[in-house]
Amino acid sequence: MSYPIMTFIADPKTLEIREKEITKYLWYCGQAPEGESLRLINKCVDEVKRVMSAKACYSRFPVEVYPDGETVKLPYGEVKSGVFSRHIAGCSEVWIFAATIGAGFDRLIRRKRHVSMSETAVLQATGAAAVEAVCDALFDKLEKEATAEGKYLRLRFSPGYGNLSLDNQKGIFDLLTPAKYTGITLMDSMIMAPEKSVTAIIGISDTPGRKTYETDK
Numbered sequence: 668m669s670y671p672i673m674t675f676i677a678d679p680k681t682l683e684i685r686e687k688e689i690t691k692y693l694w695y696c697g698q699a700p701e702g703e704s705l706r707l708i709n710k711c712v713d714e715v716k717r718v719m720s721a722k723a724c725y726s727r728f729p730v731e732v733y734p735d736g737e738t739v740k741l742p743y744g745e746v747k748s749g750v751f752s753r754h755i756a757g758c759s760e761v762w763i764f765a766a767t768i769g770a771g772f773d774r775l776i777r778r779k780r781h782v783s784m785s786e787t788a789v790l791q792a793t794g795a796a797a798v799e800a801v802c803d804a805l806f807d808k809l810e811k812e813a814t815a816e817g818k819y820l821r822l823r824f825s826p827g828y829g830n831l832s833l834d835n836q837k838g839i840f841d842l843l844t845p846a847k848y849t850g851i852t853l854m855d856s857m858i859m860a861p862e863k864s865v866t867a868i869i870g871i872s873d874t875p876g877r878k879t880y881e882t883d884k
Contacts, residue, residue, distance in 0.1 A: 675723040684796050711789045721801045725805065729742065742838075744838060757876070762809055762871065769850065794862070825867040
C-alpha cells in the first residue's frame, strides 16, 4: 500500500519544551537551575516559542530486516547498521519524518551572538529541546494511530546514531522532499537547514518493543 506524504504543524503555545531537556544540553549534570539561570532559561523558552515554526512531513513505508542482523532494506536502498537492525527487528513498516522549528530560530541566534554569548548558549539548548518537543508531539500522534490499529511504535531512530550513517539523510530527503513541505534543505555535509531540524525513522510492529536504545556499535 502506498501512503501520501503528510504534514504536521504544532502550535508552539501548546508544546512542552522541557526544562530537563534544556539543562541536559547545557551539561547541568542533574542539578536543577535556579535564580538567574532559571530566569534565563524561561526567557529563552519564551523567545524560541515566539519565533519558531513547528512543522514536520512524514509518510509510511515498508521495511525489511535481513536475517544477518546487520542489514535493513528501506525504500531508498539497503543500509548497514547492527544497532538499527536490532532496534526495528520484527517491524514490517516504518514511519519516516523530517521535523523543524524553522528559520526564525536561526535568525534569532544570529542576532543574539552579537549581544550575549551566554544567552546564545541557552538559546541553542532551548532550540534543541524545542525540536525534540516537535518530534515528541508527532510521535504521540502516530502512537495514537498505531494503538487504534492494534500496533506498537519503536522509539524514533535518527541517522548519525548507533552507526546508522548520516548518509541516510540523502535517502530520506529523496523520499520526503522536505523542502517542499517544511522548508528543510540538506547540505553536502549532510547537515540540515534550518539548524534545528531532525530526520528519523519509527518502526511499526505487532508487538511492543524495548523502551531504551542500544548503545553498542
